[in-house]
Amino acid sequence: MITYQEHRLRTLVEGGRWPELLAVYRQVRATAVARTGEDAAVLETALLGHLIAYAAPPELAVRLFDADGGPGTSAGVADHDAGPLWEVLATRHSWLRLAPLLGPAPVRRLVAHTRVLIGEDLSYGAEPDPEGVPLLLEPWEAVGWGEGVRVRDYLPGGGARSALLTLPATREGLGPVLLPEPGGRLRGQPATGALAALAAWLDVVCVRGPAPRAAAQLAPGHRVTGGYLPFAIAYPVLVQAGATERSQGSAHGRLALWRALGAMAGHEGPDRAAVNALVARMRCFTWWDPADGLRHLHLAVEDPATGLSWAVSGSDEP
Incomplete structure (x- = not known):
């Protein structure tokens, strides 16, 4: 009224x-x-x-x-x-x-x-x-x-x-994947906290090993529907994850993501050259969770140069 x-x-x-x-x-x-x-x-x-x-x-x-x-x-x-x-x-x-x-x-x-x-x-x-x-x-x-x-x-x-950006948006292009044993969690990595700062509803872990070992820490089981994708496809969802609160805008998401990428590249700040090099070499893995709501994000990113991977997973709905 x-x-x-x-x-x-x-x-x-x-x-x-x-x-x-x-x-x-x-x-x-x-x-x-x-x-x-x-x-x-x-x-x-x-x-x-x-x-x-x-x-x-x-x-x-x-x-x-x-x-x-x-x-x-x-x-x-x-x-x-x-x-x-x-x-x-x-x-x-x-x-x-x-x-x-x-x-x-x-x-x-x-x-x-x-x-x-x-x-x-x-x-x-x-x-x-x-x-x-x-x-x-x-x-x-x-x-x-x-x-x-x-x-x-x-x-x-x-x-x-606002768009209901989700990752993965559908199961198209994904297939059955048997995840490896989860990698041991690495504590104290600056990039882990920086990724977690995107949204309170995200769980974030860092492991040593390929992206599927990080995904195995947060995926619903060893057998998932998943696959690899370019980071450019995941980027918009990561930015929008930082804008799910009404007091936050897309600029918050972009700035937070650049900080996280800079930390993943080993820099204290979002160094442009280092971030571009990281994005060029990263491998990204996504998976589908049957319990997902309308907005969800499941992504593991691997830096072959360091052997480290991060997984980011969650839904902003109960």
Whole structure:
């Protein structure tokens, strides 16, 4: 049911009364922060923030994130409706329009990487990423996506459509596989924690040996339906795993995955050359689990150069 307040807000949107709407947003958010804290403020201002980020002129929409209204009035990177407000904004305007307007560094960075995922080349038009993550999609990052699924498809009145990315998506191309005995788990590998940071619902293990030995640690049994695939096919699902929470966007997934790949390549950060070399030599194995829900991810990746493999497995549904 649409409440009176929602109807009023949409009437103001239809009238293009953006300064008034921004003032309402700031007042409601500051009051909620003072009364019950940040989490409650995010909930109370979610719809209005979405409406402004989606439809307001960029010169006004970016002011959602400015602190010039006083304590508690500005949205942060975690403010969201169906998705983070900065991602809504990033889907509506090019970097050329947004770059001169955006202030807070964390928001600028996430907006920039969202525009990169959408397809913009910012390698010569934006400040370098502080971790060295490229501001242009590498070829293996660009080829595995379906049409229009790199970022949520936001709706003007609130909400969003997002693809149900799964790995494996079907059993087509897979076959019966008898997995070997599981490899012994290796503790303390930085890449293990970095992969686990993609999503709380993922289990991650590292073993010494080929990818099927890592898969055997997490697969439902020794006999599975599985097979090998290029990493470029798995990449979109890994990115989207980092965006299943509404407060997280696809840029979070991309940044987290580059950190994990850098760690797998033996670097403290996402070194571009090392990550590209790793992706070129990696072998990837996936398997099907009969208990899978609508969104699931089962992948083992092997680095022949080090003899290490990681398995990532889980479903975000109970």
